[in-house]
Amino acid sequence: MSALASDVGTRTAVAARDLVKVYGKGDTAVRALDGVGVAFAAGQFTAIMGPSGSGKSTLMHCLAGLDTVDSGSVHIGQSEITRLSDRDLTKLRRDRVGFVFQAFNLLPTLTAEQNILLGLELAGRKPDQVWFDTIVDTVGLRDRLRHKPTELSGGQQQRVACARALVSKPEVVFADEPTGNLDSRSGAEVLDFLRMSVRKFGQTVIMVTHDPVAASYADRVVLMADGHLAGEIANPTADSVLAALRHLGA
Amino acid sequence: MLKTTLAGLRARTARLVLSSIAIVLGVAFVSGTLILGSALDANLHNDFARQTRGVDVSVEPGRSSSGSADEDRGGISQTQLDQVRAVPGVAAADARWGAQVPLVGANGKAKSATVSALEGDQRLRMTDLQEGRMPAKADEIALDATTAQTAKLAVGQKVSVLDQADKPVPLTIVGTYTQGVSKSSLSGDAAVLLPSALAPLAKEHYVGQVVVAADQGVSQQQLADRISTAVGGKLSVKTGEQYTVDVLKQISRGSGGLTQFMLVFALIALVVAAMVIYNTFTILVAQRTRELALLRCIGADRGQVFRSVLLEALVMGLFASVLGLGAGVGLSAALQAGVGSVFGGSKGPVQLPLTVNTVLIAFGVGVVVTVLSAVLPALRATRVAPLAALRSLPDSQDEVRRTSVVRMAFVAILALLGGGVCFIGLRSGDSVGFIVTGLGTMVLLGAVIALGPVIVGPVNRVLGALPRLLFGVPAKLASANATRNPKRTAATTAALMIGVTIVTMITVAAASGKESVTSEIDKQFPADYLVTSAVREHPLPTSLADQLRAQPEVQTVTPTGSAEVKVNGKSLYLFGTPADSLGKSVQLKQSQGDVSRLGPDTLLLSDSQATRYGLKVGDRVRAGGATLTLAGTYSNEDQSSAIVSLETLQRIAPGTGYRMIMIKARDGVSPQAGQAAVEKATASSPIAEVASGAARKSDLAGRVDQMLMIMWALVGLAVVIALFGIANTLTLSVLERTRESALLRALGLTRGQLGFMLLIESVLIGLMGAVIGVLLGIGFAKLVVSALSTDKLQVGFVLPAGQLAVMLAVAVLAAAVAAVLPARRAARTSVVAGMAEA
Numbered sequence A: 001m002s003a004l005a006s007d008v009g010t011r012t013a014v015a016a017r018d019l020v021k022v023y024g025k026g027d028t029a030v031r032a033l034d035g036v037g038v039a040f041a042a043g044q045f046t047a048i049m050g051p052s053g054s055g056k057s058t059l060m061h062c063l064a065g066l067d068t069v070d071s072g073s074v075h076i077g078q079s080e081i082t083r084l085s086d087r088d089l090t091k092l093r094r095d096r097v098g099f100v101f102q103a104f105n106l107l108p109t110l111t112a113e114q115n116i117l118l119g120l121e122l123a124g125r126k127p128d129q130v131w132f133d134t135i136v137d138t139v140g141l142r143d144r145l146r147h148k149p150t151e152l153s154g155g156q157q158q159r160v161a162c163a164r165a166l167v168s169k170p171e172v173v174f175a176d177e178p179t180g181n182l183d184s185r186s187g188a189e190v191l192d193f194l195r196m197s198v199r200k201f202g203q204t205v206i207m208v209t210h211d212p213v214a215a216s217y218a219d220r221v222v223l224m225a226d227g228h229l230a231g232e233i234a235n236p237t238a239d240s241v242l243a244a245l246r247h248l249g250a
Numbered sequence B: 001m002l003k004t005t006l007a008g009l010r011a012r013t014a015r016l017v018l019s020s021i022a023i024v025l026g027v028a029f030v031s032g033t034l035i036l037g038s039a040l041d042a043n044l045h046n047d048f049a050r051q052t053r054g055v056d057v058s059v060e061p062g063r064s065s066s067g068s069a070d071e072d073r074g075g076i077s078q079t080q081l082d083q084v085r086a087v088p089g090v091a092a093a094d095a096r097w098g099a100q101v102p103l104v105g106a107n108g109k110a111k112s113a114t115v116s117a118l119e120g121d122q123r124l125r126m127t128d129l130q131e132g133r134m135p136a137k138a139d140e141i142a143l144d145a146t147t148a149q150t151a152k153l154a155v156g157q158k159v160s161v162l163d164q165a166d167k168p169v170p171l172t173i174v175g176t177y178t179q180g181v182s183k184s185s186l187s188g189d190a191a192v193l194l195p196s197a198l199a200p201l202a203k204e205h206y207v208g209q210v211v212v213a214a215d216q217g218v219s220q221q222q223l224a225d226r227i228s229t230a231v232g233g234k235l236s237v238k239t240g241e242q243y244t245v246d247v248l249k250q251i252s253r254g255s256g257g258l259t260q261f262m263l264v265f266a267l268i269a270l271v272v273a274a275m276v277i278y279n280t281f282t283i284l285v286a287q288r289t290r291e292l293a294l295l296r297c298i299g300a301d302r303g304q305v306f307r308s309v310l311l312e313a314l315v316m317g318l319f320a321s322v323l324g325l326g327a328g329v330g331l332s333a334a335l336q337a338g339v340g341s342v343f344g345g346s347k348g349p350v351q352l353p354l355t356v357n358t359v360l361i362a363f364g365v366g367v368v369v370t371v372l373s374a375v376l377p378a379l380r381a382t383r384v385a386p387l388a389a390l391r392s393l394p395d396s397q398d399e400v401r402r403t404s405v406v407r408m409a410f411v412a413i414l415a416l417l418g419g420g421v422c423f424i425g426l427r428s429g430d431s432v433g434f435i436v437t438g439l440g441t442m443v444l445l446g447a448v449i450a451l452g453p454v455i456v457g458p459v460n461r462v463l464g465a466l467p468r469l470l471f472g473v474p475a476k477l478a479s480a481n482a483t484r485n486p487k488r489t490a491a492t493t494a495a496l497m498i499g500v501t502i503v504t505m506i507t508v509a510a511a512s513g514k515e516s517v518t519s520e521i522d523k524q525f526p527a528d529y530l531v532t533s534a535v536r537e538h539p540l541p542t543s544l545a546d547q548l549r550a551q552p553e554v555q556t557v558t559p560t561g562s563a564e565v566k567v568n569g570k571s572l573y574l575f576g577t578p579a580d581s582l583g584k585s586v587q588l589k590q591s592q593g594d595v596s597r598l599g600p601d602t603l604l605l606s607d608s609q610a611t612r613y614g615l616k617v618g619d620r621v622r623a624g625g626a627t628l629t630l631a632g633t634y635s636n637e638d639q640s641s642a643i644v645s646l647e648t649l650q651r652i653a654p655g656t657g658y659r660m661i662m663i664k665a666r667d668g669v670s671p672q673a674g675q676a677a678v679e680k681a682t683a684s685s686p687i688a689e690v691a692s693g694a695a696r697k698s699d700l701a702g703r704v705d706q707m708l709m710i711m712w713a714l715v716g717l718a719v720v721i722a723l724f725g726i727a728n729t730l731t732l733s734v735l736e737r738t739r740e741s742a743l744l745r746a747l748g749l750t751r752g753q754l755g756f757m758l759l760i761e762s763v764l765i766g767l768m769g770a771v772i773g774v775l776l777g778i779g780f781a782k783l784v785v786s787a788l789s790t791d792k793l794q795v796g797f798v799l800p801a802g803q804l805a806v807m808l809a810v811a812v813l814a815a816a817v818a819a820v821l822p823a824r825r826a827a828r829t830s831v832v833a834g835m836a837e838a
């Protein structure tokens, strides 16, 4: 499968043009994003990689409408989101975007099931029971649904978070180092699930990671350095990613 | 370690300042009360000082050798005064005496005024002239400034007083004055006349004191000795110095009551403040678990951790005490202004005496309460394992789900103790029983507070049901948050619960008391209207009864009278009532003989009076000019102790007049028309005062309500502190849930919903405290009311549902207000920043 966003016939799920994000002012100003332009095809699993501080998380926050940009534009589907009000952004997050963070993904007061359904409830949408069952079975949490997050392992917690991100059938799922806190086996479970959601259900997933092995699950790797795009790898393997990263000097 | 603590203090300044508000308010209450007490003392001091100023020697009637105060009513005679004046070295000597005299106001109605004889010598006067001058002639009068103001009289106007035959004596007001504390200055009216003008007005001329000013060069002691010799041993003579000392002794008894009353409420406020502080430190320690564990990892020992938390409390206590003391000064000033306006007239300038004692107590209370409240949390801090630094703690949950055996045992002990004390109190059935029961209920309150963490969950489930149904996800989350840490919620709620319980208790008890007293008035007020004399010593003229009977609106007129007679050498107050009033307005419980009839020579006595005078049924006694036969005795003590028929009374003591006239209006006469008719018939008599049961009831209800308002205001402070506690807990919770809030926002919770969620959480916490408090308060009031109930006075239980509903509504509203700042803060934090928070 071709991984180029410009490919004819491939719909673009998320696109950024000339994104600039500056933290601080004057001498201490940091250009976290310095004119980033990138597009992510629908139904593809993309990994963003780069050295620490290169702007990966910032890019993701801006793409997802969690943070404002200083200039440039972001499109999710047909909608330009950089000019949306807080209320509209909130609605966008409810209906069209799913998130998986590195940690603290779940509300400790709710059970796994309640956590999975939380986003739908906030949007006031009824869960699709068949879809819910499919996801729960795919992540293998059927017997853990009534447990509180503190009663789940780190890997299980991340899988619950993935299930929640997928259950609302969002246009795109953003994941910021979803396996950063996990051992390699738990990490593999989460990554398997994400890849399966792309392959089986046509989900679009954009994931930030440091781990070349994790990146090898993706269809495409986008490399970043110092707030710029620094190349990309189609159909990555752990070795090709490692080589590219060495080349970047990370 | 000190450096670390101080750095921590600086980092947490905002939280600590917020938490210390509770202590600031508590300290402000205590110090404000103490300052008010000192100020009242100082005022009293000034007032009393006037009484003693210029007095070199005070002469008072000596204690008679027989010791019976009853017989020695002689006072100081004119001869004795002349003897004192003749002593060499006496520059001036004046008698101090006064009498109750009816003073006719601008409305033509008389009010009893305490009229004092003016001291002849300028130096010996205890009054300060405000306007005009003091009387110099017999037809001149000077009025107390407040009296003049309330009676709307001014210098230059004519005024009259009534002589003993109730004939008006015209006088000219020549001056107004302010005076010292003599009994009259706070209550009732006062005026000054020349002694020669006062003498014919007064029923008795009892001189209780002669004050003496000494010549130059004569010492107080010398003069006192000389006077003592001159008047013999009959009078007690003391120097001005000694007199001042004696007078000052009275002061300490004077103002203590109010201060103690207020300190009780200050104590409640402090208990609540302590709970808030305790809770705050518990939360702070829990939130700092990782930080403390890290300290332990790098080598801090348990003692150092303990001391660092206590040191934080100490600094906070000191800081809060300073602010509290300042606020206390302000509070005291406001209270004095308030007291001045409540009791009418200006009571002099606001004084703010700040004694060393007050300062020490304020600091003591502030620091000790804060440090003590922090001891338990500090101990808990020492138990933090170094390993905790490595665990990820998304939330400062301490082991809360377990209901420990210790807790339940503690609850059981408190409940048994409280129940036992209440039982004892209910058994003893007098005013002590009432206080004991009250204490018992407070112990029970303690039991409920200890039980708190266990009941928070179920109560929250019940209370949260409706919001969950109505408001969906935010309410569901709020309800879950409200009990995620039951101990914390319970402690927050408990502070509010204490205040609400006490307020409810007072409110329900007051309503019950009001109800039973009004029904008591109904019983004791068989008539529609009562006409009484405004001046105790002046009975109503008998002609009034006929004038009243002449009114078409009036159905029956029942006069009663009283007179003092000598029986077996002891004085007895006879109560005269129409013979046919027995069994109607006068209801007797017969114990011996026959108390159902009043013949011309019949005397009825209460059992205790019969015993006192050594009389049996059938005995004949001489009273005045008549011989009476004791026909029966009765056991009720709420009636007059000796009863004869009105005709008999008039025969024994002719011209005594009536003490009271009871009037029943005809059916269909409106209360206003009846009142007008009675007022018209009594207009001619300046001393006649008309009262109606309805007016008496509303007057009483008004006074109870006013008292209630004061109590509400006093307990209100504790409630305010508790609300700060809620705001505080919420703020701390919001801080600790920053990540969670950010996550929720990322998942699609709007800013508004996030704020709303906190609002509901706050209202739920507030409701828990208020609902449990109201229920407890009602139950406790029921106990206290039945302890108050005696055979004589049955106090029924009344539930002022309206007032309680208002209270609940206010609590909910206040809890919502308490959530405003934390909610805004939570909503303001951006999603990305929130996620970045460790």
Ligand SMILES: Nc1ncnc2c1ncn2[C@@H]1O[C@H](COP(=O)(O)OP(=O)(O)OP(=O)(O)O)[C@@H](O)[C@H]1O
Residues within 6 Å of the ligand: A023, A024, A030, A031, A032, A050, A051, A052, A053, A054, A055, A056, A057, A058, A059
């Ligand atoms: N809130 C902020 N204020 C100031 N500077 C910031 C802020 N957030 C990020 N930065 C800076 O922006 C740059 C990019 O940060 P970003 O978090 O996107 O890096 P990253 O690629 O995600 O790094 P990592 O792999 O360590 O997570 C960094 O230099 C960082 O210091």
Ligand SMILES: [Mg+2]
Residues within 6 Å of the ligand: A056, A057, A058
């Ligand atoms: Mg990052």
